[in-house]
Amino acid sequence: MREAAGIRAKYPTKIPVVVERYRKEKQLPLLDRTKFLVSQDSSMSQFVITLRTRMSLTATQAFYLLVNNKGLPSMSMTMGEVYCDHKDDDGFLYVTYASQEMFGGCCLRGPAVTQS
Numbered sequence: 266m267r268e269a270a271g272i273r274a275k276y277p278t279k280i281p282v283v284v285e286r287y288r289k290e291k292q293l294p295l296l297d298r299t300k301f302l303v304s305q306d307s308s309m310s311q312f313v314i315t316l317r318t319r320m321s322l323t324a325t326q327a328f329y330l331l332v333n334n335k336g337l338p339s340m341s342m343t344m345g346e347v348y349c350d351h352k353d354d355d356g357f358l359y360v361t362y363a364s365q366e367m368f369g370g371c372c373l374r375g376p377a378v379t380q381s
Contacts, residue, residue: 269356272302280305280348280358284316287363293328294320305345309338316362331361 272281279302286295296319303312313330322328332338332351348358 266355273356276302278305279303280344281356282312282344282358282360284360284362287331287361290363292364293322293326293362296320303344305343305348307344308340309342309344309347310340312344313340327365328362329365331363333359334361 269281272279282301282303283299284296284301285299286293296316301312301315303315309330316330329337332347333353335351338347338351344358352358
């Protein structure tokens with residue numbers, strides 16, 4: 266909790282985000298880093314573009330983002346809104362990414378994140 270509080274004090278307009286690959290994921294690459302500082306005014310869709318770029322995904326490769334391993338956030342929400350609704354007790358926002366195949370295409374409702 267101290268680490269996230271320090272980050273928020275030093276960068277009050279940034280959100281500390283930890284992004285991890287789903288543990289059973291085999292198709293999507295690992296990110297080169299897991300911790301990100303994201304502008305609180307950025308939308309989830311802007312953050313997705315950042316992740317897609319860092320993973321070098323093609324326009325046809327889809328993936329899901331889960332917040333706290335629970336739900337799919339709306340792509341129109343700001344990172345600040347997602348943070349307020351879903352931040353962990355330690356002060357970080359935890360996001361997990363996985364390919365559609367990990368969920369069999371039937372277990373989650375909502376669109377996969379693709380490049381438009």
